[in-house]
Amino acid sequence: MAESTDKSKPYFPLAGGASDGWTKEDEATATCFCGAVQLAFPTQGPGLVNSFICNCSDCHKLTVSMFASNFTVEDSHLKHLRGRENLKTYSQSKTVQSGNNMTNHFCSICGSLMYRVSSGWPGKSIMRIGSIDDFHLMETKLKPRVEQFVKQRVDWLKGAEGVKQVHDNYFANHHADL
Numbered sequence: 001m002a003e004s005t006d007k008s009k010p011y012f013p014l015a016g017g018a019s020d021g022w023t024k025e026d027e028a029t030a031t032c033f034c035g036a037v038q039l040a041f042p043t044q045g046p047g048l049v050n051s052f053i054c055n056c057s058d059c060h061k062l063t064v065s066m067f068a069s070n071f072t073v074e075d076s077h078l079k080h081l082r083g084r085e086n087l088k089t090y091s092q093s094k095t096v097q098s099g100n101n102m103t104n105h106f107c108s109i110c111g112s113l114m115y116r117v118s119s120g121w122p123g124k125s126i127m128r129i130g131s132i133d134d135f136h137l138m139e140t141k142l143k144p145r146v147e148q149f150v151k152q153r154v155d156w157l158k159g160a161e162g163v164k165q166v167h168d169n170y171f172a173n174h175h176a177d178l
Helices: 057-063
Strands: 027-031 038-042 048-054 068-074 079-082 087-092 102-107 113-118 124-128 146-148
Touching: 038 068, 057 068
Parallel strands: 048 146
Antiparallel strands: 027 038, 038 079, 048 068, 068 124, 087 102, 102 113, 113 124
């Protein structure tokens, strides 16, 4: 499939129940697995804050995997296109290493985690790179720049190539945007 190799062009593979995702120069969509919830988010600053991989124990449990791939956006640039009424939340601070309260916003139909909100980062939402509709953005504009909590990464998984490796929470000490 020739179009999937040119990373400068959008690529929307068959994935999940929605087929109406889109990409513009500075904005794109993220959709839950069943398609009931769709968001529009910025693909560059100032609305796009950062992109990162997290290996913390919460991300292990929350993703039911070995790490989470994330990007943070300013809430002022995050749009709920459909399904906001389908979002349910779960909040807790007990296991969050920073001690902040984290609120997860997930689709009540398929269970996809669409974003997290930290009490320590007001006005920002932490989205999952895997929820974006244009898969080429995963390798271009949203490629992670930092991998944090590498001390908790499983030994059989190597670090992300070309990504800054940080032992603990990178963003607790670095509030710099992209």
